[in-house]
Amino acid sequence: TIYDDSDADLSVLEGATVAMIGYGNQGRSQALNLRDSGVEVVVGNRGDEYRERIEDDGFEALSIADAAERGDVICLLIPDEVAPDVFDAEIEPGLEEGNTVYVSHGYNLTYDLLQPPETTDVVLVAPRMGGWAVRELYESGEGFPSVLAVEQDYTGDAKAIALAMAKGIGSTQAGVVEGTADMETKIDLLSEQALLPIMMAAMTTKFEVEVAHGIPPEIVMSELYLSYEMAEIFEEMAERGYLGQLPFHSRTSQYGQLSRFDQFDAEPLREFYEEQLQGIDNGSFAREWSAEQDLDRPGLKRLYKKYRESAFFEAERETMERLDFGAEDG
Ligand code: NDP
Structure with a gap:
């Protein structure tokens, strides 16, 4: 299933606070996009080093534990290698029944490295896009594709929350494909x-x-x-499909490519x-x-x-x- 804007309702997040844990590639872009979509966001980050940057961007900067406690939707956007330990030590103690744990990559769920309590919803919205472009494509209104999955639906609203988050970060504008974290x-x-x-x-x-x-x-x-010629060819492939961009190459190239691909x-x-x-x-x-x-x-x-x-x-x-x-x- 591919979902677009009309399938997602941001009002599901009305009155809810999103706790963005991590303010790196994805964390910062997703936090800014969610706020511009009208969602209440607080940021939880380790140490004080980056507090200034978070506050300069206009967010309340909290410790990870405080943000997790405050949030209704807790976004785990720190490196996958450290996420399980941080989750166990600083996030899980602050989780409440009915909270949503949100990730942008399935790895830790697939390998059971992350085990959120059964009384929470667990959703994945994985942008097929780097953090910087996540912000830029939101601002330009183009959006970007993501994979969406509901891994645990305790409240019965997990899908609606996942879709609202996907809309808030700017993904449903382009299209969100439903799958599983394993996929x-x-x-x-x-x-x-x-x-x-x-x-x-x-x-x-x-x-x-x-x-x-x-x-x-x-x-x-x-x-x-x-x-950058290769990068341009890949860009045209994304734009027009492989066969669609072939006519931009010489006939010699078209024949060379297709005949040798065939062999x-x-x-x-x-x-x-x-x-x-x-x-x-x-x-x-x-x-x-x-x-x-x-x-x-x-x-x-x-x-x-x-x-x-x-x-x-x-x-x-x-x-x-x-x-x-x-x-x-x-
Ligand atoms: P980053 O490496 O950019 O995350 C950096 C953030 O994590 C910073 O806020 C950093 O804090 C914090 N952090 C780093 N180490 C620790 C630690 N030991 N304890 C606490 N906080 C820590 O992550 P990404 O944005 O690249 O990835 C986040 C998630 O998004 C991952 O699940 C990833 O797979 C997924 N994803 C990433 C994509 C990408 O574009 N990179 C694309 C799609 C999905 P500080 O500022 O103090 O250093």
């Missing part, structure tokens, strides 16, 4: 663990083949993504996707990542080091420096 976790993790690695492998392998054939690395790199053997990719999905489904990735975090992420640090020193990313760095185009420090 949202799966598509998100499978993009991270398979689609993006496949794309990176496709690009690094192209680099290796072309450089081996005597093409200078900077020519290879500028074709890949540094010129491409995707079976090894399918196997890779299946394998990763299995690790997502059976929790082995989640266990691996939890263990990694307990040791202060040695594997992640090793991988960063390995790839920073690789020929591909060295060529990327050098080309970015010399292109003087696009990149922030270019």
